[in-house]
Amino acid sequence: MFYAVALAVAVVDQLLKIAVRAYMEVGESAALWNGRILLTFYENSGAARSSFQGYGRLFIIVGIAVIAGLLIARRKGHLKGFMPEAGAALLIGGAAGNTLDRILFGKVTDYLVMGEGILNAADLALSAGSLLLLLHVIVQEWKERTVYSRFDSR
Template sequence: MFFYVPAILVLLIDQLSKIIIRATLAVGDTIYIGSIKLTHYENAGMAFSLFQGYARLFAVVAILFVLGILYFRMHEAPVAKLLNLALGFLAGGAAGNAIDRIVFGRVTDFLVSRSGNGILNFADHAINVGIVLLVLHGIVQVVARRRGSR
């Protein structure tokens, strides 16, 4: 449950939000919802708009990443809730962006960072949350080992 529920929720929220953005905003248009700035951007590359035109290649990488997570879960069966949660966020985010890359050849971004240095989507944020949770899991494991060795 700590893996599948977050993965599916991230995927659904990500895809639904992108459908709404594509249906309501032309590429380049901006709206504000309170203090949240939304700008419709289509990224045919990867993070920070690097490697434009290689979206489908990155889709393959994302699919392999998700398959790697599923393989790990099937063979290692992690019991740590934090690890399962992290993997759920990572898999859901990677799958959300992979769908865009396969179907459209690019990823729909719209959430403008407060610093103004980037435009992301829910999948990107879920991947960031997954990485933070993975690091926290690692810290918890190190602390637990140190306490156990005393």
């Protein structure tokens, strides 16, 4: 299931980006579902929130390192349980989607307007995966403190 989720995220991300590049011009906007979803085709040659513009190719290394690090952590048994496995799968899929864009085009295709930013499905997966891993760490820390506090109070 782990690899299926990671692959599904990367494939869905790439299919959506292919559709945006095929049917929209850079800078063009379109509203879907009675204006509930706004799409704007943007090409980001940097990182999150358009930081580091022009250095997108350097983030190929970051993407590959994230993917490799998570796969190694999983293989060594550091990612056990639903939250860390799901979080890592989402992170790998998102990193793969954006890294593939950087390898092929030197920039990432963004299209989903959210608040003041424009992102893509890979970015959403990266955020969700990070949130799941963070939540796992918080829950584990809480469990450990609860167990230790029980022993300390005796």
